Amino acid sequence: MRMYLTQSMITSRFDAEQAIVNTVSYVDVFDYPLTPAEIHRYLIRLSLTQAETQRLLRQGNLVPDYLSRRDGLYMLPGRENVAEVRQQRQDASRQLWPAAVTYGRLIAGMPFVRLVAVTGSLSVNNVNPGGDIDYLVVTANDHLWVARAFALLIVRWAARRGHEVCPNYFLSERALRLSDRSLYTAHEITQMVPLYGRGVYDALRQANEWTRDYLPNAAGPPPTLREAEAHLRRLGPSANRRLLEATLATPPGLRLDRWEMRRKIAKFRRVYQGWQESDFSPDTCKGHFDRHQQRVAAAYAQRALVSGERIGMR
Secondary structure: OOEEEOOOOEEEHHHHHHHHHHHHHHHHOOOOOEOHHHHHHOOOOOOOOHHHHHHHHHOOOHHHHHOEEEOOEEEOOOOOOHHHHHHHHHHHHHHHHHHHHHHHHHHHOOOOEEEEEEEHHHHHOOOOOOOOEEEEEEEOOOOHHHHHHHHHHHHHHHHHOOOOEEEEEEEEHHHOOOOOOOHHHHHHHHHOEEEEOHHHHHHHHHHOOOHHHHOOOOOOOOOOHHHHHOOOOOOOOOHHHHHHHHHHOOHHHHHHHHHHHHHHHHHHHHHOOOOOOOEEEOOEEEOOOOOHHHHHHHHHHHHHHHHHHHHHOO
16 A cells, blocks of 8 residues: 655555545535645645645546546536536636725725735635625724724625625734634635735734644645735725724723624624624624534535545445
């Protein structure tokens, strides 16, 4: 049996092939086939080299026994149609990136904003036509809820222009280390595309080095950063933003932030039931109410179980 040398262990061919199939199984939940380079970057729990990953894809039993290949993309058997889905979504994503950068820059210009990053389906060019634009926003300490209120002004303005802008995850600078340590969250962190605040982005990645346990090859920003860079330009705090921050960084401004937090959390409690994937505090506003993460985890577990049984039976 051939053995593959990783950074920290000797891995059997069985384990390496299982990791590749698991990686493709996870993204199948999102109808998202992968290139060989993407399989390597998001390889689950193994740090094979890119050459080793490509060798396993070209040789052995992975294709056609456990994976299919179409147009240079890898997917689960019987799921060859997702190659066309990916192309359609990639075209839609290219059309949406200029707007995503524009709104991201506007959010970055709001008081106390320190990082703006695109997350969700657009971060991997997998958005449906007319899809929304998700952002993670990091704010200065003690001003998260006021910063969020300003960011919502951009949300309303974008809606008038026919775009659904969703800054649905806010963190303060002292809350960069995330407590939800799962494969889903590891993907969200390693896939996010920083538009503004690269230093804070680097600090967030360093604070969540646990993501290497799940995705050891996914270091640094994703390749989709190139999509954003074509539309980015350097942004610094304007004089108006500095003035607003100086005005709000006062005892009345701090009281305003606490008032806004209490008001919004009370509203969320009236409207939403079951907050398993949401979190609200002075340092966090994670407005995920639809149990999306739970559904993804369940769908992936089912796919991984089936593929594991098939590989184990050979």
